[in-house]
Amino acid sequence: MRKLFPYLRPYRLRIVLIVTFIFLQVLGNLYLPTLMSEIVDNGVLKGNLPYIVRMGGFMLAVSIIAVGFSITASYLSSQTAASFGKHLRRDLFAHVQTFSLEEIDRFSTASLITRTTNDITQVQQLVNMMLRMMIMAPLNCIGGVLMAVYTDAKLSLVVWLMLPVLAGVIVLVFGRASRLFRLMQGKIDVLNRVLRENLTGIRVIRSFNQVAREAERFDRANADLTGTTTRVQKIMAALSPALMLVINLAVIAILWFGGVRVASGKMEIGSLMAFIQYVTQLLFAIMMVSMMFFMIPRANASANRIWEVLSSETRIRNPESPRSEPQAAGLVEFRGVTFRYPGAEAPALSDISFVARPGEVTAIIGGTGSGKSTLVSLIPRFYDVESGSVLVGGIDVRAWDQEALRGEIGYVPQKSVLFSGTIAENIRAGREDASDEEVREAARIAQALEFIEQMPNGFDAVVEQGGRNLSGGQKQRLCIARALVRRAPIYIFDDSFSALDFRTDARLRQALREAVSDATVIIVAQRVNTIRDANQIVVLDEGRVAGIGTHEELLANCQVYREIVRSQLGEEVTA
Numbered sequence: 001m002r003k004l005f006p007y008l009r010p011y012r013l014r015i016v017l018i019v020t021f022i023f024l025q026v027l028g029n030l031y032l033p034t035l036m037s038e039i040v041d042n043g044v045l046k047g048n049l050p051y052i053v054r055m056g057g058f059m060l061a062v063s064i065i066a067v068g069f070s071i072t073a074s075y076l077s078s079q080t081a082a083s084f085g086k087h088l089r090r091d092l093f094a095h096v097q098t099f100s101l102e103e104i105d106r107f108s109t110a111s112l113i114t115r116t117t118n119d120i121t122q123v124q125q126l127v128n129m130m131l132r133m134m135i136m137a138p139l140n141c142i143g144g145v146l147m148a149v150y151t152d153a154k155l156s157l158v159v160w161l162m163l164p165v166l167a168g169v170i171v172l173v174f175g176r177a178s179r180l181f182r183l184m185q186g187k188i189d190v191l192n193r194v195l196r197e198n199l200t201g202i203r204v205i206r207s208f209n210q211v212a213r214e215a216e217r218f219d220r221a222n223a224d225l226t227g228t229t230t231r232v233q234k235i236m237a238a239l240s241p242a243l244m245l246v247i248n249l250a251v252i253a254i255l256w257f258g259g260v261r262v263a264s265g266k267m268e269i270g271s272l273m274a275f276i277q278y279v280t281q282l283l284f285a286i287m288m289v290s291m292m293f294f295m296i297p298r299a300n301a302s303a304n305r306i307w308e309v310l311s312s313e314t315r316i317r318n319p320e321s322p323r324s325e326p327q328a329a330g331l332v333e334f335r336g337v338t339f340r341y342p343g344a345e346a347p348a349l350s351d352i353s354f355v356a357r358p359g360e361v362t363a364i365i366g367g368t369g370s371g372k373s374t375l376v377s378l379i380p381r382f383y384d385v386e387s388g389s390v391l392v393g394g395i396d397v398r399a400w401d402q403e404a405l406r407g408e409i410g411y412v413p414q415k416s417v418l419f420s421g422t423i424a425e426n427i428r429a430g431r432e433d434a435s436d437e438e439v440r441e442a443a444r445i446a447q448a449l450e451f452i453e454q455m456p457n458g459f460d461a462v463v464e465q466g467g468r469n470l471s472g473g474q475k476q477r478l479c480i481a482r483a484l485v486r487r488a489p490i491y492i493f494d495d496s497f498s499a500l501d502f503r504t505d506a507r508l509r510q511a512l513r514e515a516v517s518d519a520t521v522i523i524v525a526q527r528v529n530t531i532r533d534a535n536q537i538v539v540l541d542e543g544r545v546a547g548i549g550t551h552e553e554l555l556a557n558c559q560v561y562r563e564i565v566r567s568q569l570g571e572e573v574t575a
């Protein structure tokens with residue numbers, strides 16, 4: 001929590017204002033019982049009506065002013081806390097943008113979302129509470145004690161006796177509740193996980209008739225959370241009456257001993273009434289402080305989760321003097337590259353070497369999990385290699401300015417990602433200043449023109465969130481068009497033709513050959529058909545290069561390739 005305090009620095013002035021207002025409000029509240037005792041002792045008991053009216057009016061004015069201060073302070077502190085939350089959220093978001101995929105993998109997307117929303121809300125609530133309580137509660141405590149002693153020192157003995165009892169009750173309740181609260185946070189996490197898995201996997205769950213099993217899993221997590229919450233709430237519900245009991249017992253004791261003192265003329269009735277009010281104020285202040293201490297562990301856990309993200313520095317950063325121009329445009333080279341995902345035991349890629357040249361098509365083929373996607377994700381430097389080096393345009397990717405490096409590449413990810421907006425906007429995400437004509441041309445090459453023109457609004461048709469309203473093949477073609485509109489010297493297609501039928505696949509490759517004939521094209525594919533005309537084919541097997549060559553060369557001397565071909569095209573081809 002303390003680490004996030006610098007985020008409160010811009011609000012120094014407002015915090016001073018809040019503290020001042022609360023200070024004035026507490027002063028007013030401490031003054032009121034004394035005023036009241038004056039009215040009772042000098043007005044009511046002596047039957048002095050003008051005095052009662054005059055002092056009563058004054059008392060009313062004091063309380064109105066105190067309420068005014070209190071409202072202003074509440075308003076300011078809520079506003080400050082909300083603004084603090086906004087500031088923190090903005091910084092957290094900006095910081096996550098600097099992360100490489102490595103850090104995002106490490107935290108997981110879901111957790112980053114929770115940290116940016118729920119965790120910040122927890123901290124924000126504590127800040128709001130602290131801004132108000134941090135001065136009000138101690139002031140009320142000290143003021144209450146001083147005024148009680150000042151009003152009647154002997155009677156304040158009762159208060160000293162009451163305090164340990166009160167402390168005992170609070171310690172007892174919070175000791176049990178805070179343990180349950182920690183448990184509760186863990187169970188919220190479990191519930192979130194079950195729900196997330198369920199919603200993202202809804203198609204699989206339905207098609208495999210797992211709905212009942214999933215519902216049961218959710219019910220179990222839900223019931224577990226409910227059980228713990230109920231137990232916490234039961235304990236918390238007992239707290240208020242228990243504290244009220246202690247307070248009321250204190251009031252009875254004061255009335256008892258105070259009554260004796262009034263009867264023997266050592267104390268006036270008004271003073272006794274004021275005394276009771278001071279003691280009540282004091283005990284309520286203690287209650288509020290304990291409530292706050294109870295919020296702290298929870299907000300603290302959230303603050304730590306936020307700080308964890310804010311203090312993580314991405315390992316993928318621009319060098320001191322980054323390069324932004326290639327030495328040899330379009331050239332992509334892997335030199336003995338070994339790469340391991342963070343925390344993984346075995347490397348995903350071992351000792352990969354090959355060169356992809358401009359004007360050529362380099363294909364990468366291999367079974368699922370052989371490391372094809374991993375390999376191409378090293379080219380835009382989504383991850384850093386463990387050893388060896390990846391060169392783009394003749395320069396190590398680690399020496400590049402990241403933005404310039406990515407500007408050299410038109411990348412089509414394996415999983416089609418589209419954003420809500422129109423079709424034209426989605427394609428233009430590749431290059432913002434592309435003209436309508438260029439957008440159309442990219443769509444034509446990507447074989448997307450036909451279906452776009454059949455849509456009600458053509459290029460202005462709306463793509464829903466994640467491209468829900470499009471088929472897999474349509475999404476793939478839009479992603480291809482988005483990459484093509486960049487007119488980059490290097491294109492990477494990560495399994496980008498997998499959802500296309502054979503005819504569209506063939507037509508797209510034909511159009512590509514004509515349109516980007518001088519670019520370096522790297523095609524990851526599962527289908528031999530897609531890549532058999534490539535200038536060179538890199539065969540991957542369990543993260544290693546099993547062979548490099550043309551279709552014919554590999555058929556002649558690469559066992560792994562022959563098996564892939566045989567499984568897809570049948571015996572006659574290899575024969």
Ligand code: ADP
Binds near residue numbers: 341342367370373
């Ligand atoms: P392919 O694209 O050939 O199907 P991938 O490159 O996606 O294969 O995966 C290669 C290996 O790396 C697999 O064993 C996979 O489990 C692992 N892997 C892929 N992505 C990650 C990741 N983000 N974190 C950890 N391991 C990963």
Ligand code: MG
Binds near residue numbers: 372373374414495
């Ligand atoms: Mg892949």
